[in-house]
Amino acid sequence: MATTADFKNGICMEYNNDLYTIVSFQHVKPGKGGAFVRTKLKSITSGKVIENTFTAGVKIKTARIERHSYQFLYKDNSGYHFMNNETYDQVTIQESVINAPQFLKEGQVVDIISHQEADTIIACELPPFVELEVTYTEPGFKGDTANKTLKSATLETGAQIQVPLFIDNNEIIKVDTRTGEYSERVK
Numbered sequence: 001m002a003t004t005a006d007f008k009n010g011i012c013m014e015y016n017n018d019l020y021t022i023v024s025f026q027h028v029k030p031g032k033g034g035a036f037v038r039t040k041l042k043s044i045t046s047g048k049v050i051e052n053t054f055t056a057g058v059k060i061k062t063a064r065i066e067r068h069s070y071q072f073l074y075k076d077n078s079g080y081h082f083m084n085n086e087t088y089d090q091v092t093i094q095e096s097v098i099n100a101p102q103f104l105k106e107g108q109v110v111d112i113i114s115h116q117e118a119d120t121i122i123a124c125e126l127p128p129f130v131e132l133e134v135t136y137t138e139p140g141f142k143g144d145t146a147n148k149t150l151k152s153a154t155l156e157t158g159a160q161i162q163v164p165l166f167i168d169n170n171e172i173i174k175v176d177t178r179t180g181e182y183s184e185r186v187k
Helices: none
Strands: 012-015 018-028 036-043 049-055 059-062 065-076 079-084 090-093 109-115 120-125 129-137 150-155 160-164 172-176 181-185
Touching (some): 090 120, 150 172, 160 181
Antiparallel strands (some): 012 059, 036 049, 065 079, 079 090, 109 120, 129 150, 129 172, 172 181
16 A cells, blocks of 8 residues: 555556556645645556546555566467566467557567556557568559558558558568557668
8 A cells, every 4th residue: 555645657556446557646735725646647458548636645555567578479269379588488368458469470579567466467568669561562653642642551460551652562661559550661
């Protein structure tokens, strides 16, 4: 248990039957009335950011969250299989826990976040950008650049995204896993 005096950015706590991390907080002591703490909390499970006010001195239950590096091995009917890079333990995760499963390729390193007290995996986060090969896209035509024209492309993982006209087959591109959009061509 902790109080509002122990608040720091990044502390994880249990609140409203969910796990939240503190994004920002501010102690406020108005001229009239009691002190309070204004916070922005980010849900670990859904990613939503909410604002909440706690009265000063209120007790909160902190949660122990650990983040470990895992390597993606393969996918089958039982789920996605990962191996811990330090202990070589293997875990199986369902697709709903992974933030961008369509961009996972074999050998990809991800961060798996687990709740230690409940011994459950909360989330699997890919890096912000991944480099993937374009396996198929229609050829672009010279002169079709009056405005930002995009075309569909299939990546090595099977995902389809929109790319600029100058991207060809077998090129490596950088994809933003948070938005699922093309970022840049890799030289």
